Amino acid sequence: MTNLPVLIVLLGTDNLGESLSSLVSAANLFTAGGSQTSDLLYIGPENNQVLLTAASFGISRLFHLPINIVEIMQKSFLPTLENFLKSKPFRAIFFSNMPLPLEISAHMGAALQTQLITAVDTITVNDGITTVTRKILAGNARQVFNLKDQPVILTINMACFSAPEAFSATHFLETIPIANDLSEERIKVISSTVIQQFVALEHSRVIVAGGRGLLSNPNPTPAGIPAGEIEQWKYEQGFNLLKNLAEKLNGSVGVSRALVDAGYAPYELQIGQTGKTVAPEVYIACGISGALQHTMGMRHSKLVIAINKDARAPIFEVAHVGVIGDLYKILPEWVKLRK
Amino acid sequence: MKIVVAVTNVIDLTQPYHIPTEESKLTSYVPTLNPWDEFALEAALQIKEKYGAELIAISVGELQQESALRKALALGCDSALRIENDSKSLRNDQIASILAAAIRKIGDIDIAFCGRQSIDIENGTTASMLAERLNWPYLSLISKVEAINHGIFTAQKSFFNQLLTISVQFPIVVSASKEFGEARFPSFMGMRRAARAVIESWPLLDLGLELNQIFQADSRIEKIVTGPILHQLISEENEVNIANILDQKVSEALS
Numbered sequence: 390m391t392n393l394p395v396l397i398v399l400l401g402t403d404n405l406g407e408s409l410s411s412l413v414s415a416a417n418l419f420t421a422g423g424s425q426t427s428d429l430l431y432i433g434p435e436n437n438q439v440l441l442t443a444a445s446f447g448i449s450r451l452f453h454l455p456i457n458i459v460e461i462m463q464k465s466f467l468p469t470l471e472n473f474l475k476s477k478p479f480r481a482i483f484f485s486n487m488p489l490p491l492e493i494s495a496h497m498g499a500a501l502q503t504q505l506i507t508a509v510d511t512i513t514v515n516d517g518i519t520t521v522t523r524k525i526l527a528g529n530a531r532q533v534f535n536l537k538d539q540p541v542i543l544t545i546n547m548a549c550f551s552a553p554e555a556f557s558a559t560h561f562l563e564t565i566p567i568a569n570d571l572s573e574e575r576i577k578v579i580s581s582t583v584i585q586q587f588v589a590l591e592h593s594r595v596i597v598a599g600g601r602g603l604l605s606n607p608n609p610t611p612a613g614i615p616a617g618e619i620e621q622w623k624y625e626q627g628f629n630l631l632k633n634l635a636e637k638l639n640g641s642v643g644v645s646r647a648l649v650d651a652g653y654a655p656y657e658l659q660i661g662q663t664g665k666t667v668a669p670e671v672y673i674a675c676g677i678s679g680a681l682q683h684t685m686g687m688r689h690s691k692l693v694i695a696i697n698k699d700a701r702a703p704i705f706e707v708a709h710v711g712v713i714g715d716l717y718k719i720l721p722e723w724v725k726l727r728k
Numbered sequence: 729m730k731i732v733v734a735v736t737n738v739i740d741l742t743q744p745y746h747i748p749t750e751e752s753k754l755t756s757y758v759p760t761l762n763p764w765d766e767f768a769l770e771a772a773l774q775i776k777e778k779y780g781a782e783l784i785a786i787s788v789g790e791l792q793q794e795s796a797l798r799k800a801l802a803l804g805c806d807s808a809l810r811i812e813n814d815s816k817s818l819r820n821d822q823i824a825s826i827l828a829a830a831i832r833k834i835g836d837i838d839i840a841f842c843g844r845q846s847i848d849i850e851n852g853t854t855a856s857m858l859a860e861r862l863n864w865p866y867l868s869l870i871s872k873v874e875a876i877n878h879g880i881f882t883a884q885k886s887f888f889n890q891l892l893t894i895s896v897q898f899p900i901v902v903s904a905s906k907e908f909g910e911a912r913f914p915s916f917m918g919m920r921r922a923a924r925a926v927i928e929s930w931p932l933l934d935l936g937l938e939l940n941q942i943f944q945a946d947s948r949i950e951k952i953v954t955g956p957i958l959h960q961l962i963s964e965e966n967e968v969n970i971a972n973i974l975d976q977k978v979s980e981a982l983s
Binding site: 402458459462464488489491492493494495496498499500502503504505506507508524525526527528529530531532533534535536537539541575576577578579580581582583584594595638662670671673681682685691692694700705706707708709710711712713714718719721722723725726727 | 948
């Protein structure tokens with residue numbers, strides 16, 4: 390049983406380069422010390438880059454189910470996938486933990502009567518026992534699973550698995566097409582409009598976030614601004630400062646609920662319990678006090694930097710690096726540094 | 729049109745709760761209606777208001793689940809049903825099987841609404857599994873209902889840098905995204921009605937369901953010690969030095 394191959398499932402809707410390297414890296418940890426090989430199943434349109442990347446990671450078998458992107462959303466390939474997975478036993482099947490792959494993995498878990506563990510963030514092998522963990526309760530606890538020899542489906546929290554070493558030896562990749570036995574689409578597409586493609590907060594590697602502290606802007610307000618609009622001016626100055634830094638770091642800007650409730654920032658930028666949950670590589674909290682409702686939305690972040698004038702602000706309890714200081718003095722220097 | 733909305737209580741993470749070493753012993757907490765289920769309720773209520781529908785809130789679990797169902801009634805659901813189960817370690821595939829059996833028993837359901845995920849355990853798999861069990865199409869995270877006409881459901885969903893208008897024939901499983909709108913507050917009249925309502929409950933046995941026993945890995949829960957994680961506190965330095973230190977940290981984290 391333990392010598393069965395593991396299967397990595399990559400969807401055409403995944404962020405191909407990043408997803409594939411995280412998935413391969415997770416699969417490599419899973420097979421560490423064993424003799425299993427990793428196969429790749431790619432569901433999506435013809436893509437040479439997938440082939441090359443898979444070969445460079447040492448994958449020797451690539452199964453390809455050739456369908457277009459919209460057909461992935463319609464999910465009429467599910468019976469084909471189910472039959473394929475039933476016909477070939479695998480030790481473990483890996484998906485990324487993005488919304489669509491998660492849906493498909495859940496469907497397969499139910500259809501194949503196989504245990505599914507989602508949002509896995511660590512994989513270790515010790516004395517022949519494979520242990521995987523995932524976080525629960527807003528990061529206050531983790532579930533720990535000791536896997537036996539039975540098959541399992543895992544979805545991978547991609548931020549937690551970095552790129553594997555490229556495979557050095559010359560390498561032959563065998564491509565095996567899967568018969569495209571699509572049933573009729575039950576979900577029909579009537580129309581589609583391309584919407585602005587922006588880096589969604591959830592996908593940003595760096596987030597620079599601002600809170601009420603943006604309003605404590607020490608810079609003199611220019612003459613002529615009515616008293617009622619001074620706070621708005623202060624907010625905009627602060628927001629632009631965050632935006633400048635975010636651009637230098639290839640990141641995005643987020644805000645805490647206080648600025649949304651005050652009517653300064655749009656809801657789409659809100660991070661926290663009633664806003665977005667994010668887990669970037671770097672989270673820079675500027676002038677955010679750090680109420681639980683906010684920290685619930687960002688505490689999975691890998692590196693949290695907090696800048697706050699108040700040394701007692703609770704944000705320092707969830708920060709790795711804390712700066713007691715004024716964001717209006719520090720951020721301009723930081724932006725200059727990146728010029 | 730007949731709609732069920734699956735709802736559940738979750739752990740209110742803003743209140744104190746006890747973290748045991750086994751998931752089945754996770755019982756000491758303040759329960760609250762899962763926020764993602766509130767979005768599903770909101771979507772269903774908007775459909776009821778615009779197109780007319782009978783809304784049935786449904787929950788699987790012990791008596792404690794009644795508070796989630798009462799909230800659903802207060803918001804405007806027409807009836808509520810609890811499938812009795814005292815097991816504290818039901819897996820999502822088992823919950824999906826129970827919901828599917830209950831939906832079949834109720835009969836003539838057009839839409840089964842589910843929340844995206846629970847905010848405490850965050851698996852987000854029940855809706856997909858329910859769709860698999862019922863063999864109904866699953867429309868995930870729709871942002872707007874465009875039309876419901878002769879059993880054809882037309883909705884908007886953003887997908888891969890596109891806003892799609894998609895249609896599908898009833899019956900279907902649906903989950904709603906946050907863009908559907910903030911969940912409403914119950915009215916005073918609704919709360920009074922809900923407080924007096926008798927909530928129907930069915931013993932699990934009545935569904936004639938053999939719960940699937942799939943192999944499970946041994947598992948436990950570990951508390952993550954949330955002591956100070958701060959490993960560097962910078963104060964009283966000049967801003968240029970601070971900027972240099974922070975920039976270095978960020979570069980290391982991204983490399």
